[in-house]
Amino acid sequence: MTLPADPLHPLWATPIGVHQWAEAADANALLARAFSGMRATDPNAKAGALFYASADNLLNRIQIPEWLSLVRFIVDGLRQTVVLANQGAWPTAAPGMRIGIEGIWFQIANGGVHHDVHTHGNCSWSGVYCVQVDPLPARESHPAFGLQNGITRFYGPHFNRLGGAHMDFGNAYMQQAHIDIEPIPGQLVIFPSWLPHQAMPYAGEQDRIIVSFNASIHSDTGTNQIQPYARS
Ligand SMILES: [Fe+2]
DSSP states (O other), X not given: OOOOSOSOOOOOOOOOEEEEOTTHHHHHHXXXXXXXXXXXXXXXXXXXXXXXXXXXXXXXXXXXXXXXXXXXXXXXHXXXXXXXXXXXXXXXXXXXXXXXXXXXXXXXXXTTEEEEEEOOOSOSEEEEEEEEOOOHHHHXXXXXXXXXXXXXXXXXXXXXXXXXXOOOGGGGGGTOOEEEEOOOTTEEEEEETTSOEEEEEEOOSSOEEEEEEEEEEEETTSOOOOOOOXXX
């Protein structure tokens, strides 16, 4: 490929979508109650544990209207983010597509529990929706965790390149190699599945409850392959 003459080509950006669910104020409390009920009746759940993750096959297992609405909101957010992220890469601006939810599950955490750095496999996009967490002032006033209490930290592609720790004025553009995204009830964050991230320790009055999911995206034309760029 021949790059056009240009003083700068800022290549390889990392697309992240952020969406706010308009129905969250009404639905989150009901979802939290439903999830707590499922946890209480799970024979494999450890009593008194600080962390619980459901099975990842909840897509059709929960039938309350709030869950069905949340799934619609998630699929809608995925569609928007994926279309925007692939502008210029897809042969047409918004081809027909099928979105497969490969897994969707909830997690309940408290007492300083964290989820170490990881990526998600067998999918192209992943996401996290926040159902419940302490409000900002209470969360950030935690004596040990402070501003990082319960946030999700994403590590961009530059992070590994900083292994040699050579930093000078010239590579300032890559020194902010991670981003912390606050948990806000009603907020959906959609990110590429390859993007390393971790849930920092959380402790609060209320449990931190999130819904996570993995998705695959398929073209309606029956092929997932985009024609490679013509070499010149
Ligand atoms: Fe994750």
